[in-house]
Amino acid sequence: MKVVERLPEYEVKRSRRTTADIVVERDGRIIVRAPEWADDALIASVVKDRQYWIFKTLAEWREMNRSHIPREYRNGEGFLYLGRTYRLTLDPDTTEDLALKNGRFHLKRDLVVDAEGQRVREAFQNFYQRKGIKLLPGWVDYFAPKIGKIPVSVSVRDTGHWWASCSAKGSLAFHWKCMMAPRRIIDYIIVHELCHMHHRDHTEAFWNEVDKILPDYRERKEWLRKHGAGMDV
Numbered sequence: 138m139k140v141v142e143r144l145p146e147y148e149v150k151r152s153r154r155t156t157a158d159i160v161v162e163r164d165g166r167i168i169v170r171a172p173e174w175a176d177d178a179l180i181a182s183v184v185k186d187r188q189y190w191i192f193k194t195l196a197e198w199r200e201m202n203r204s205h206i207p208r209e210y211r212n213g214e215g216f217l218y219l220g221r222t223y224r225l226t227l228d229p230d231t232t233e234d235l236a237l238k239n240g241r242f243h244l245k246r247d248l249v250v251d252a253e254g255q256r257v258r259e260a261f262q263n264f265y266q267r268k269g270i271k272l273l274p275g276w277v278d279y280f281a282p283k284i285g286k287i288p289v290s291v292s293v294r295d296t297g298h299w300w301a302s303c304s305a306k307g308s309l310a311f312h313w314k315c316m317m318a319p320r321r322i323i324d325y326i327i328v329h330e331l332c333h334m335h336h337r338d339h340t341e342a343f344w345n346e347v348d349k350i351l352p353d354y355r356e357r358k359e360w361l362r363k364h365g366a367g368m369d370v
């Protein structure tokens with residue numbers, strides 16, 4: 138086995154926690170989350186101990202990002218909604234910026250003004266956000282009593298590198314990209330966040346809670362890991 142001599146580059150985030158852990162962010166950055174008292178030498182030794190795991194995870198990350206699909210805003214291009222692909226029609230007559238009708242996305246043609254497609258991207262984000270605000274609260278309401286926690290609010294926005302988040306006060310926020318995923322994957326994201334209202338971390342106790350509601354959560358989690366990067370506009 139090849140000995141890796143150089144440690145990968147990483148960022149350190151210190152906080153009021155008791156143990157250190159390492160995460161590979163969705164943009165490929167390696168973050169070491171450490172207690173405030175941990176010095177640089179200790180952190181370096183933690184990274185060294187886990188370097189094989191880090192390289193393995195980075196390799197998987199690169200593999201996953203290969204599933205990222207560059208899309209063009211032209212007739213016939215496919216875009217996702219609830220796990221299904223719908224073709225795009227550039228519509229010169231429509232009044233709405235973007236709507237899903239008769240099995241196609243109808244985009245107001247005037248919005249395609251440049252190669253970057255900033256206005257088209259905004260139209261898609263607004264579409265997913267609108268759908269999310271309409272549908273997600275009801276889906277959350279379905280799972281909340283099963284988990285025994287009722288969130289104080291449900292919002293849909295750009296949550297950065299996270300599919301969703303749960304605040305300490307119990308506010309759930311979902312990334313608008315969630316609406317591109319199949320329903321069973323969204324269910325997993327919902328259950329995951331609701332279970333954080335019992336356990337803030339990803340301990341065994343946390344996964345036990347998820348398992349009670351979704352015994353096949355591992356498969357759903359794996360799907361998200363594999364296909365997450367392909368979910369964009």
Ligand SMILES: [Zn+2]
Nearest residue numbers: 329333338339
């Ligand atoms: Zn989590």
